[in-house]
Each structure stands twice: as C-alpha cells, then as structure tokens.
Amino acid sequence: MVYIGEAENIYKRLTQHLNQKDFWHEAVVFISKDDNLNKAHIKYLEHRMHAMACEADRFGITNSSVPTLSSISEPDMAEMEEFLDNATMMVSILGYKLFKELRKEEDKTGHQFHIHAARGANATGESTSEGFVVFKGTIIAKNMWIRARHLYSSSGRG
Structure with a gap:
C-alpha cells in the first residue's frame, strides 16, 4: 500500500497519518533545501508521482482522490521533470520499486522455475539481474507463510 x-x-x-492510517510503517520524504519549490511545483510533482505509481501498477494506491495537476510554465515543467527523475531514482535506490512497472508475461526471459509441492506450494518464478522474481498467481505453502511472517516481523521491518 502506498500513499x-x-x-x-x-x-x-x-x-496525523501515524494516528489515522495503520497500513504504513515507513515513509520517504522529499523536501526543498532552499524553498525553491512553490505550491504549484509541489502539486505538479504530487500529481506526476501519483500517475507514475498508478501506471506502474505495482502497489495499491490509498489516496482517496487523484491529486490535481497544477499549471506551470514550460521552463518550470522541465525543472520539475528533472527533480522527478532524481526523486524517482532515489526511491528506487532505497529499494522501493514504486515507479517501476511489473514485468509482463510476454517479457519473461532467462531461466524460469516451477515448484509444485505436496504442502500446497505452487510457484513459478525467474532469475533476473535484480534477484528472483516470483510470478503473479504463485501460492506459498501455509506453514512457510507463517514462518516468513515471523521472520519478517522479528527483523524489525514488520
């Protein structure tokens, strides 16, 4: 889930969000170091990031409405697009693939794996340069899910 x-x-x-929204545990914040972003710039960036995240369709977007697109000059737009490139790169470097589209079925390349186990696991995935991609529709064995949740929550991230 992403807001x-x-x-x-x-x-x-x-x-305010900490008290009202219980779905989040981490936040990524971008600020202006010298107040060079005005309200129109910020609304433009918010709208573009929302649109990019929706287009990537990787996470559920929890915004109750689509942010409005502020009208800005062409030079300001070019500057905001550069800011946006830098911000989305930083988000990716931090490990959040919010703006990166999921790979489509037809884009699959490399070595694919299929696991079908007696305990109910039925998984398909592929080794990539980013690690291992588990394909949509994969089912994990119930006892593995419980173990994974325990490991995740005891690591301090859950």
Whole structure:
C-alpha cells in the first residue's frame, strides 16, 4: 500500500497519518533545501508521482482522490521533470520499486522455475539481474507463510 501526498508541515502531516492510517510503517520524504519549490511545483510533482505509481501498477494506491495537476510554465515543467527523475531514482535506490512497472508475461526471459509441492506450494518464478522474481498467481505453502511472517516481523521491518 502506498500513499502519495504533499504537506506544508511534514512533521505535522506524518504525525496525523501515524494516528489515522495503520497500513504504513515507513515513509520517504522529499523536501526543498532552499524553498525553491512553490505550491504549484509541489502539486505538479504530487500529481506526476501519483500517475507514475498508478501506471506502474505495482502497489495499491490509498489516496482517496487523484491529486490535481497544477499549471506551470514550460521552463518550470522541465525543472520539475528533472527533480522527478532524481526523486524517482532515489526511491528506487532505497529499494522501493514504486515507479517501476511489473514485468509482463510476454517479457519473461532467462531461466524460469516451477515448484509444485505436496504442502500446497505452487510457484513459478525467474532469475533476473535484480534477484528472483516470483510470478503473479504463485501460492506459498501455509506453514512457510507463517514462518516468513515471523521472520519478517522479528527483523524489525514488520
């Protein structure tokens, strides 16, 4: 689940979401170091990031409405697109593939694996340069899911 938003006071906004939204555990925040982003710039970036995340269709977007697209000048738009490129690259470097589209079935290449186990597991995946991709529709054995949840929550990330 992902929420994409903007705020004038980020501390106040994060505190508000902490009290009202229970689906999140981590936040990525971009701020202006010298107040060179005005409200129209920020609304433009919010709209574009929301659109890019929707297009990538990797996570559920929890925004209750689509952010409005502010009208900005062509030079400002070019500057905001550069800011957007840098921001989305940073999000990716941090390990969040929010803006990267899921690979389509027809794009599959490399060595594919299929596992069908007696305990109910039925998995298909592929080795890629990013690691191992587990394909949609994969079913994990129930006792493995419980073990994975325990490991995840005891690692401090869950």
